[in-house]
Amino acid sequence: MRVKSRQTAVPFLVLCFVLAFAGAAFAAAFSDTGGHWAESRIVEWAQKGLVQGYPDGTFRPDGEVTRAEFVALINRAFGIAKAGAAGAVFADVKPGDWFYEDVMAAKAAGYIAGYPDGTFMPDRNITRQEAAVILARLLGLQPDAGGAAGFADGGTIGAWAAGSVGAVARAGLMVGMPDGTFMPLKGTTRAEAVVLLDRAAAYKPAGTIEGSVTLDGRAAAGASVRVFAAGGFVVLKEAVTGGDGKFKVELAPGEYDVTAAAAAEVAYAGGVKVASSQAARVSLALEPAAVLSGVLKDKDGSSAVKNTAVLFTTNPTFAARTDGEGKFTVPVLPNRTYTVRTYDPGKKDAAPEVVKTGLEVGPAGKYDIGTLNAPFEVSAVSGGGGGGGGPGGPVVLTEISAGTYSDARGYKIASFGTFGPASGTATFTSKLIIDPGDTGTLTLRNISAGEIEVLSGGKSSVHTQNVNAGRLVASASGGVKIEAGEGTVITTTEVQGETHIAVAPGASASFGAITIKSGAAGKTVAFSGDLSGSTVTVEAAVTLQFNEDAKLEKLVIDAPVEVSLSGSGSIGTIQVPEEIGQQGTPVINFSSEINIGKLELYAPVEFGGNEDKVDEINNKLPRIESFAGAAPGDGNIIEASLNNISTTTAVKVSRDCSLALNVEGLGCVSRFNLTAGANDIYNILVPGAGDIDLSDLNLSALYSAAVDCPDGTKNDILNAVDYDDLYSILAGPGGVKGDIIGVLEGVLDEINDQATEGEINDIINALEGVKDPGTMRDALETIVFTDLLDAVARAGADTALAVAGAVIDIAGILRQNGISRDKILDTINFGAINKESLFDWLSRIDGNASALTIQARLTDAAGNTGTYTVNIVKQ
Incomplete structure (x- = not known):
C-alpha cells in the first residue's frame, strides 16, 4: 500500500483545492449564464480571472459595458500593466477613480484618445463603433472604410470610425446583425465584450515582406514591386521602392512570389515565406527584360479593353495595365513562354480569363506583340477611371x-x-x-x-x-x-x-x-x-x-x-x-x-x-543607497545575502518614498512607506507585509511553487495554516463541506477512470473526516492533490471536462456562502513561515530555486519612479 506524505497533505488541500479553485474558478459560477449563447467564453474568462460577477452571484451578460469597464477588460486580457500618472489627462478621469490607472494605461498604450472636449466619459456605455475604433488601434489594423460601406447601414457609421469598422470586420473580429446592419450606435453587452476581446486576443497579425531592389549593384528607386500567392497570378499587394530602393508590404502568413520591374528591367523571387508578426526579407537584382508592347481588344476586335490589368504568367507573373486606348507595355523575363490573362470589366470580382497561351518571348529587348483579343465583349465605354498605376495599384x-x-x-x-x-x-x-x-x-x-x-x-x-x-x-x-x-x-x-x-x-x-x-x-x-x-x-x-x-x-x-x-x-x-x-x-x-x-x-x-x-x-x-547591507551595482542590480534578511531588514533611501517589492510571476508581495535615510523594514519576504492588498497575487504560481518545495518547507507551510479559520470556511453557514462533498460524489457518476475515482474518493473521505479544527489536520493527511491532477491528465478529455465542471460548481458554492479569495488567503499566516522556507517557496516561482529575484520599485511624492533588481541568494 502506498503511503502518502503527511507533510504534503494540507498544503496541497489549502493551496490547490481552495486557493487554486478560488484563484481560477471563483468567478466561474454564475446563476444567469446557463444556456446563454456566450456561456462557454464567459466561463473561460472567469476561470482565467479576466472577468468577475456581481455579489449576488450573477454575471448579467446582457448588461451594457461602459467605456471605463471596456478599457479595464482590455488591459486584463492583453496584460497591459496599470501605470499611474500625476495629474489628469482627461477632465473627467481623476486620481482616486477606480478606473484611473486603467484609463491612464490605455492612454499610454495609445489605443484611446478621448473626446475633442478633453473628456473620456468613462461612465458612458461604449458603442459598437467606438469599440471598433479602440480594437483597430489596439491591434494596429489598417483602416478599411470600404469594408464599412458593405453594411446595410454603412452610411450611418461615423466617418471617424468607418475605417476601423471595416478593419475589424475584415479581420473577423466584429460581424454585422442578421439583417446585414452594423448598428454603430448600439451599446456593447458584457457578453459581447467578452467574445469580442476573446477574438481580439487570439488575432494573429499579418507579417511583412521587406526588401530591396538594385540595378547594377545600386539602389533602384521607383521600381514597381508586386506580390502574388506562390504559383498564382493575381496581384495581392503592390509597392514602389523609395529612394533607397527599399519596399515593405504587409501580408497574411503564407508563401508568396515577388516581382520587381523598372522601365526595361525585371527581377523575381519565389517561395517567400511570411510568418505572423515577422518580416521576411528579399533582395531583388534587376536584369535586362524583354519589353512587350501591344493592344488589348475585345472578342470581335471592335472595342479596346481600357484601364484593365493584363497578366503575363509563367511563374512568375508580370503585370501591366491598359490605358484609355487599350495599349499596354510590360517588362518580363526573357526566353520564356507566357500565358496572357485579363479581367472582364463587366464581371465584378471574377477571376482573370485566358487571352492567349504559348506566347514565346525571346532575348532581352523590345517586342511589339500586336493586338490581343480578349474572350469577351465590351462596350465602347468599358473600363475603369483613374490615372495610371499598375494593376490593382493606386x-x-x-x-x-x-x-x-x-x-x-x-x-x-x-x-x-x-x-x-x-x-x-x-x-x-x-x-x-x-x-x-x-x-x-x-x-x-x-x-x-x-x-x-x-x-x-x-x-x-x-x-x-x-x-x-x-x-x-x-x-x-x-x-x-x-x-x-x-x-x-x-x-x-x-x-x-x-x-x-x-x-x-x-x-x-x-x-x-x-x-x-x-x-x-x-x-x-x-x-x-x-x-x-x-x-x-x-x-x-x-x-x-x-x-x-x-x-x-x-x-x-x-x-x-x-x-x-x-x-x-x-x-x-x-x-x-x-x-x-x-x-x-x-x-x-x-x-x-x-x-x-x-x-x-x-x-x-x-x-x-x-x-x-x-x-x-x-x-x-528616489534611490536605494543600500539594501540588506549591499549597495547597488551597474544596472541598478543589488546582490543581497539571505543571511542579512531578518525580521527587520535595513534599507537606506535617498528621500521619502514608497517601496514596492514584486516577485516576477507572482505580483506585488509587499509595500512600505520609507523616509529619507535608514529604515528598518519588517518581514520583507512575507507576502502581505506593509500596506499591500494580496488579492491580485497569482495564486496558481504560488501553488505550483509550493509543489516543488522540499518537505521541510512544505511542513512550514502546513504549520502556518490557521485550522480554526479553515474549519469555519468549510463548515460555513450553509454547510459548505457537505455541498462540496455532494458535488464530488456527483462527478463520480460522470467519469470512468479508476485512478481519478480513487483520488476523488480520498478527498471525499478526508472532508467527511473533518469534525472540528482539532481533527482537520489528521483527517486531511491522506490527500496529495497533485495525484488527482496527474490522474485527470492521464484519463483524457471527458474526465477532465467533468472535473472542470465540478471545480466550477465548487466555486459557486464558495461564492454563495460569501467566501472570498482574500478570506481563504487569510487562513495562511505567511509571517509564521521562517525566512529560509519563504525563500525556498518564492524563489521557485520564476523557475530558479537558487536565487530569489525581486523588483524593488521606489516612487516619490512627485511620481518619479526608479526600479532596482534585488537578487537574494543563500551563502
Whole structure:
C-alpha cells in the first residue's frame, strides 16, 4: 500500500483545492449564464480571472459595458500593466477613480484618445463603433472604410470610425446583425465584450515582406514591386521602392512570389515565406527584360479593353495595365513562354480569363506583340477611371476636389503642390499615398482619410491644413518633414524612417499616439512645436532630436534599445514599462539642454550622455543607497545575502518614498512607506507585509511553487495554516463541506477512470473526516492533490471536462456562502513561515530555486519612479 506524505497533505488541500479553485474558478459560477449563447467564453474568462460577477452571484451578460469597464477588460486580457500618472489627462478621469490607472494605461498604450472636449466619459456605455475604433488601434489594423460601406447601414457609421469598422470586420473580429446592419450606435453587452476581446486576443497579425531592389549593384528607386500567392497570378499587394530602393508590404502568413520591374528591367523571387508578426526579407537584382508592347481588344476586335490589368504568367507573373486606348507595355523575363490573362470589366470580382497561351518571348529587348483579343465583349465605354498605376495599384491624382474617393486600389499623389478642396472636404475611404519625390513642397488641405502614408519628400515637404486621419505612416527613407497645421488631427502616427514631426507655430493640431518602429532604427527622428497631447513610443534604437520649441507629453521606451535624446526641448514624462526589464536593459543618452519633467522607470535603465545631465536625472529619482547591507551595482542590480534578511531588514533611501517589492510571476508581495535615510523594514519576504492588498497575487504560481518545495518547507507551510479559520470556511453557514462533498460524489457518476475515482474518493473521505479544527489536520493527511491532477491528465478529455465542471460548481458554492479569495488567503499566516522556507517557496516561482529575484520599485511624492533588481541568494 502506498503511503502518502503527511507533510504534503494540507498544503496541497489549502493551496490547490481552495486557493487554486478560488484563484481560477471563483468567478466561474454564475446563476444567469446557463444556456446563454456566450456561456462557454464567459466561463473561460472567469476561470482565467479576466472577468468577475456581481455579489449576488450573477454575471448579467446582457448588461451594457461602459467605456471605463471596456478599457479595464482590455488591459486584463492583453496584460497591459496599470501605470499611474500625476495629474489628469482627461477632465473627467481623476486620481482616486477606480478606473484611473486603467484609463491612464490605455492612454499610454495609445489605443484611446478621448473626446475633442478633453473628456473620456468613462461612465458612458461604449458603442459598437467606438469599440471598433479602440480594437483597430489596439491591434494596429489598417483602416478599411470600404469594408464599412458593405453594411446595410454603412452610411450611418461615423466617418471617424468607418475605417476601423471595416478593419475589424475584415479581420473577423466584429460581424454585422442578421439583417446585414452594423448598428454603430448600439451599446456593447458584457457578453459581447467578452467574445469580442476573446477574438481580439487570439488575432494573429499579418507579417511583412521587406526588401530591396538594385540595378547594377545600386539602389533602384521607383521600381514597381508586386506580390502574388506562390504559383498564382493575381496581384495581392503592390509597392514602389523609395529612394533607397527599399519596399515593405504587409501580408497574411503564407508563401508568396515577388516581382520587381523598372522601365526595361525585371527581377523575381519565389517561395517567400511570411510568418505572423515577422518580416521576411528579399533582395531583388534587376536584369535586362524583354519589353512587350501591344493592344488589348475585345472578342470581335471592335472595342479596346481600357484601364484593365493584363497578366503575363509563367511563374512568375508580370503585370501591366491598359490605358484609355487599350495599349499596354510590360517588362518580363526573357526566353520564356507566357500565358496572357485579363479581367472582364463587366464581371465584378471574377477571376482573370485566358487571352492567349504559348506566347514565346525571346532575348532581352523590345517586342511589339500586336493586338490581343480578349474572350469577351465590351462596350465602347468599358473600363475603369483613374490615372495610371499598375494593376490593382493606386490611382494617381493630379488634383483633389471635395467629395468621396473610394477606389479600393487607393490613391497616390506623385507631385508637389497643393492638394485638397479650397472649401468642403475630400474623404478617402482607402489609403492615400504621398510620394512626390525628394524636393519641393506639398500641402494637403481639407482631407479626411483612414490612412495616409508618406513614401518620400524633402526636408520641408509635407504640410497639412485641416486634415483628419486615423493613421499616418511616415516611411520615407531619405528623410521627410511633416508639419501639421491648424485643424489637423491624426489618431496614430507610425514612423518607419528618418522623419521630422512638427506642429506649426500656434496651430491647434495633433499627431496622436506616435510609435517609432524598427524601420527608423539607426536614424534621427526630430520633433518641433507643441506635441503636448502626444505620447511617443520607441521600439527601435534611434536619436530623438528635440528642437527648442518642442514640447512632448510622454516618451515611452518600449524595447531594450539605446535611445539618444538631443536638442533642447522638453519631455513631460519618460516611462519604461515593467516588461522591458525581462528583455534587457534600455540605455538613454541625454544632451545637456534637454528638459525632463518626470521619470517612471518600472524596469532598470542605464543613463549616458552629458555627465551633468545624467547627474541631474539621477537626482530626480528616489534611490536605494543600500539594501540588506549591499549597495547597488551597474544596472541598478543589488546582490543581497539571505543571511542579512531578518525580521527587520535595513534599507537606506535617498528621500521619502514608497517601496514596492514584486516577485516576477507572482505580483506585488509587499509595500512600505520609507523616509529619507535608514529604515528598518519588517518581514520583507512575507507576502502581505506593509500596506499591500494580496488579492491580485497569482495564486496558481504560488501553488505550483509550493509543489516543488522540499518537505521541510512544505511542513512550514502546513504549520502556518490557521485550522480554526479553515474549519469555519468549510463548515460555513450553509454547510459548505457537505455541498462540496455532494458535488464530488456527483462527478463520480460522470467519469470512468479508476485512478481519478480513487483520488476523488480520498478527498471525499478526508472532508467527511473533518469534525472540528482539532481533527482537520489528521483527517486531511491522506490527500496529495497533485495525484488527482496527474490522474485527470492521464484519463483524457471527458474526465477532465467533468472535473472542470465540478471545480466550477465548487466555486459557486464558495461564492454563495460569501467566501472570498482574500478570506481563504487569510487562513495562511505567511509571517509564521521562517525566512529560509519563504525563500525556498518564492524563489521557485520564476523557475530558479537558487536565487530569489525581486523588483524593488521606489516612487516619490512627485511620481518619479526608479526600479532596482534585488537578487537574494543563500551563502
